[in-house]
Amino acid sequence: MQGNVGSKIRDARKQHNITLRELSERSGLSVSQLSKLENGKARLTVDVALTIAGVLHVPVASFLFSPKPGMQARRSITRAGSGVLHEGNAMVFEVLCSDFRDKTNIFWRVTLLAKSFEENGGWRSHSGEEFIHVLSGSLELHTIHYDPVVLQPGDSILFDGEMQHAYVSVGDEPAIMLMSNTVPRDSVPLASAG
Secondary structure, three states, rough: OOHHHHHHHHHHHHHHHOOHHHHHHHOOHHHHHHHHHHHOOOOOOOOHHHHHHHHHOOOOOHHHOOOOOOOOOOOOOOOOOOEEEEOOOOEEEEEOOOOOOOOOOOEEEEOOOOOOOOOOOOOOOOEEEEEEEEEEOEEEEEOOOOOEEOOOOOOEEEEOOOOOEEEEEOOOOEEEEEEEEEOOOOHHOOOOOO
């Protein structure tokens, strides 16, 4: 699999008429490291893929993901205000694009009304990763291992869901955010046969 990734990097570099040395200078990665990546002798990390993709002006997904044979062409649309709503602890979750089977992410539009840690129900934790992008209002995110951080519209954060966390809306209006939770593969129930 790494060899396939390496050839994708090499092909993108050559399409842009960039030598290995030029890619090294522009990316800050050594010629040796880039050569090992292109020859499948080193593992490509997400950070390195992002760096190379940025220099070559190509989508990072072209390095990180390969289409699977027989892959389906699926899509899911949730029209504005039509997602299923879940309410609790001064939060309203609108489930977005939920009709894929065997998905690995859950997407939400969340309206946070809680003005205090207690009003939000205290600490919560879950398996997987959590991503938040603030759309409006101000969100104060509390985590057990870090000082609280205030996120403004346009700010994003990704953290491990196992780490205890809590949300507080600061300011006059509710915090509205897009949220995604990964679903660990071992926690997804298998579809019953037949």
